[in-house]
Amino acid sequence: MTLRIEDGNRVRTLTLDRPEALNAFNEALYDAVAEAVYAAADDPAVAVLLLTGEGRAFSAGTDLVEMHQIATDPDFVMGKHGFTGMIDAFAEFPKPVVFAVNGLGLGAGATLLGFADLVFMSTEARLKCPFSSLAVAPEAASSVLFPHLIGHQNAAWVLMSSEWIGAEQAHAMGLAFGLCAPDELMAEARRHAEVLAAKPVNSLVAIKRTMVEPRRAAVREARDRENAAFGELLGGPANLEALTAFAEGRPADFTAVPGA
Template sequence: MSDHIQIARHGAVQIIRMNRPDKKNALTRAMYATMTQAIVDGDADPAIRAHVFFGVPGAFSSGNDLQDFMAFVTTGNMGSEVIDFLVALASAKKPLVAGVDGLAIGIGSTIHFHCDLTFATPQSFFKTPFVDLGLVPEAGSSLLGPALMGHQRAFAFLAMGDGLNAVEAKEAGLVYKLVETEELENSVLKAATEIAAKPPQAMQLSRDLLRMPQDDIIERIKLEAKHFAERLQSAEARSALMAFLTRKKG
């Protein structure tokens, strides 16, 4: 389990808060495992009717911890924590709501393809630098992205790595509503509480009808993960990751 993930309750809403501000909420394997367990436990608890994801001021998440990536390049062992989390996202039985302030990079962006509502502040910024790092899209985004945004916008976002500011993310359908920073948490919790107050069986059925078939999403997540793992051990990705880490140190 990870001390960098805080789990709390707000009535019938479970709050999953990423809290690693010194690393802009870069996600480690332990953080993924803690969030996976929270989703599974919340789904099994009839007192929980919705899940909420928060980051810290200025950073929802800066993506995966690159040291974990480099460890996989060295050892060939990526572990199961990331894929377990992505499958838990795609399989979640209760509605998912998120509040974004600031950076939403990599998984910090693709998580919102699974969220039923995402609120963001005007200074939020969404970017997926997968190809720049010699990698491929993840979290089922190669399937969900074109369905949500259309092919060209999804290609620009997921393959070219063009970032989206808050207004562009809303126009693309990745964000439901823009709110001021001081209103973010209250707005998210208000919406999640309203969702939680609805008849739960009708809500779950309605949500299932609105979403793409779960099996299709999970199949794509696993296909992306296969390519992702292969790419991480490629010379192209190794060179791109080393260059990125060198720039960061500089």
């Protein structure tokens, strides 16, 4: 099982459940989450979606072992939805989305926050967008959503530096609505989700639509630009050096890589 699904008080909770891999997204998990998000959108009994992770990580982002396979194996079979399909599912989700960031959030485990309506973080959680350290481009429309959420300079640092962002810094930037002690995180996130879920779904949908509709075209365009840039860089010399270094357990050395 890679994803747990639970319902209660009109809140559907999705728990990423690959703790042995720090809940990293492989093709199977991308597909499972996308299917679950689309199902929640269509289910009239669901008013709010709550997403969290099992274990000490929210999500370590893309599974780099599988990413290396994709970059080097022309016969690798991709999933039905994949990363882009999962992002589209969140971008199109019409109801409120609450995230409970229980631990480490890397890559997609951080950029997904751009699609949340409320984010609660454990005080022990940390975020990182490791794009420059992997020699790739940003993802999940973060090049548009992060500047909108946290301002250009904060977004530039988060997306360009590949540095860790602690919970307090994320809260100060505006990436998180609330900080919670680790053992209080789910209760607090669920409490807020249930407050929203007690309201009329059609009203929630209308409010969210009026808030996000002005950015929908910009999000689609950003996603397309990012995917094109990511595709150009994936499998290139710098990216292969980064992935090889990860597999070998050493720091990447870009100094001898042409163009890096």
